[in-house]
Amino acid sequence: MTQTSLGESVVQKEIHAQAKNNGVAANITQTQPLWMLAEVTYRCPLHCAFCYNPTDYDKHTQNELTTEQWIQALRDARKLGAIQLGISGGEPLLRDDIEDIVIEAKKLGYYSNLITSGVGLTEKRIQAFKDGGLDHIQLSMHDITEEINNFITNTKTFELKKKVAAMIKNHGYPMVLNVVIHRYNIGHMKEILEMAEALGADYIELANTQYYGWSLVNRSQLMPLKEQVEEAERITNEYRAKVGGKMKIFFVVPDYFSNRPKKCMNGWGEVFMIVTANGDVLPCHSARVLPNMQFPNVRDSGLEYAWKESPAFNKYRGTEWMKGPCVTCPEKMNDLAGCRCQAFLLTGDAESADPVCSLSPNHHLIEKAIEDSKNPVLASQPIIFRTDKNSKKYVAGDKERVEEFHALP
Amino acid sequence: MENLAIDPTLSTIKHDDVFAIAMHHRFQWEEAQNTYVILFPEGMVKLHGGAGEVMKRVNGQASVGDVVTELKAAFPDATTIEADVIGMFEMAFGKGWIRKI
Numbered sequence: 001m002t003q004t005s006l007g008e009s010v011v012q013k014e015i016h017a018q019a020k021n022n023g024v025a026a027n028i029t030q031t032q033p034l035w036m037l038a039e040v041t042y043r044c045p046l047h048c049a050f051c052y053n054p055t056d057y058d059k060h061t062q063n064e065l066t067t068e069q070w071i072q073a074l075r076d077a078r079k080l081g082a083i084q085l086g087i088s089g090g091e092p093l094l095r096d097d098i099e100d101i102v103i104e105a106k107k108l109g110y111y112s113n114l115i116t117s118g119v120g121l122t123e124k125r126i127q128a129f130k131d132g133g134l135d136h137i138q139l140s141m142h143d144i145t146e147e148i149n150n151f152i153t154n155t156k157t158f159e160l161k162k163k164v165a166a167m168i169k170n171h172g173y174p175m176v177l178n179v180v181i182h183r184y185n186i187g188h189m190k191e192i193l194e195m196a197e198a199l200g201a202d203y204i205e206l207a208n209t210q211y212y213g214w215s216l217v218n219r220s221q222l223m224p225l226k227e228q229v230e231e232a233e234r235i236t237n238e239y240r241a242k243v244g245g246k247m248k249i250f251f252v253v254p255d256y257f258s259n260r261p262k263k264c265m266n267g268w269g270e271v272f273m274i275v276t277a278n279g280d281v282l283p284c285h286s287a288r289v290l291p292n293m294q295f296p297n298v299r300d301s302g303l304e305y306a307w308k309e310s311p312a313f314n315k316y317r318g319t320e321w322m323k324g325p326c327v328t329c330p331e332k333m334n335d336l337a338g339c340r341c342q343a344f345l346l347t348g349d350a351e352s353a354d355p356v357c358s359l360s361p362n363h364h365l366i367e368k369a370i371e372d373s374k375n376p377v378l379a380s381q382p383i384i385f386r387t388d389k390n391s392k393k394y395v396a397g398d399k400e401r402v403e404e405f406h407a408l409p
Numbered sequence: 410m411e412n413l414a415i416d417p418t419l420s421t422i423k424h425d426d427v428f429a430i431a432m433h434h435r436f437q438w439e440e441a442q443n444t445y446v447i448l449f450p451e452g453m454v455k456l457h458g459g460a461g462e463v464m465k466r467v468n469g470q471a472s473v474g475d476v477v478t479e480l481k482a483a484f485p486d487a488t489t490i491e492a493d494v495i496g497m498f499e500m501a502f503g504k505g506w507i508r509k510i
Contacts, residue, residue, distance in 0.1 A: 032442065034453070081439070109437065111448035136450045173433075174432070176450045
């Protein structure tokens with residue numbers, strides 16, 4: 001899966017809509033897993049350099065949940081109030097039971113979304129999804145050029161994606177495109193938007209890379225300049241004004257260039273729940289990087305326990321766990337101290353302020369990362385692609401640069 | 410739902426307009442939350458009681474005027490109901506939750 005829209009940005013969209021009120025409930029503090037993300041497999045035919053999946057995903061590729069276990073998880077999450085279901089991965093289409101999962105989701109009243117690279121989507125399968133009641137398909141696109149698409153995914157998938165986009169449209173699905181933005185495509189923003197419009201996209205999400213998992217490893221190579229981000233946003237705003245309501249364009253601002261952190265997942269254990277391929281239940285995509293945390297697993301205990309009782313889901317709810325400067329900060333409810341994973345990955349302390357915040361004593365780490373991305377020596381280091389082989393090296397603790405060298409396009 | 414109230418004479422919504430739920434949107438009752446919701450790609454909104462009462466009558470057949478009449482009958486004590494209903498239609502149409510037939 002890409003850095004998907006199912007994360008904080010979408011929740012923010014919901015809350016944003018609610019905040020405008022006019023008869024729409026501003027019901028933002030209750031904890032209820034409105035969004036359930038099923039990361040049904042970590043297997044993936046693509047090898048995207050910006051993937052947020054854990055670098056040690058190879059450990060979690062064994063022991064995938066069975067169809068029956070997924071169906072049970074869907075039922076249990078629905079009882080807890082889940083409405084939006086994302087079926088993701090890895091590449092979910094590598095499993096042959098997505099059709100069964102879709103049928104069950106429809107039966108239970110979910111609004112279901114298949115989040116896919118498009119690899120493995122055939123006429124037969126999309127017809128089965130349509131018949132089964134899948135509500136929409138979100139397709140990842142990478143660039144307007146074959147070179148960049150094939151380079152960043154480390155595969156030859158450019159032509160296929162265009163075919164799949166047409167297939168989605170022909171079956172009467174809303175066309176939802178997700179494009180992860182990084183140094184190699186940020187200069188093509190206008191062309192990417194034109195491509196989306198030409199494909200008949202109803203929604204396009206321009207998701208600036210956030211740095212977790214594989215994208216953190218490749219941060220110096222992927223991060224664009226601040227000026228490029230500003231230019232990209234300007235072009236996006238201009239295009240949005242031109243295209244009107246015909247195509248909804250979301251621009252997910254990269255947090256490294258903000259002064260305040262994102263309210264990650266709209267709060268830990270507030271509205272979002274992930275069940276991973278092997279049954280671990282997580283409050284966010286990358287929570288497994290956090291130390292000394294035991295996440296519940298659907299094989300051992302139900303989702304109700306995971307959401308309501310488990311120490312992991314309760315650990316960062318509310319504000320009591322916070323440290324300075326967050327604990328006394330008048331803005332703490334705006335962002336709930338930001339992202340725990342980012343705080344840990346960059347500072348070694350999961351309870352510290354997200355270093356993106358200019359008030360964080362560790363903010364210099366972000367400034368350093370931005371500086372590093374301008375360093376031609378670091379920026380020209382080989383990219384480490386998301387492959388089983390590379391993941392096995394991470395599992396084995398070999399964090400040396402891998403030997404496969406990929407020339408830049 | 411008083412904050413929906415706007416002057417009906419200023420609205421672009423007409424009494425004989427007929428609306429349906431927009432393509433790729435779904436309107437449903439959510440038992441777990443005791444509320445109506447609108448679901449669409451990449452998002453959802455929860456609707457307060459009043460907004461839900463309007464939306465559940467949006468069926469591609471009833472006109473705006475029909476909805477006003479019905480709600481006036483159902484809630485005889487609500488004095489600003491016409492403006493509220495028009496305001497809700499205005500917002501829902503503006504947000505793309507409903508489409509004009």
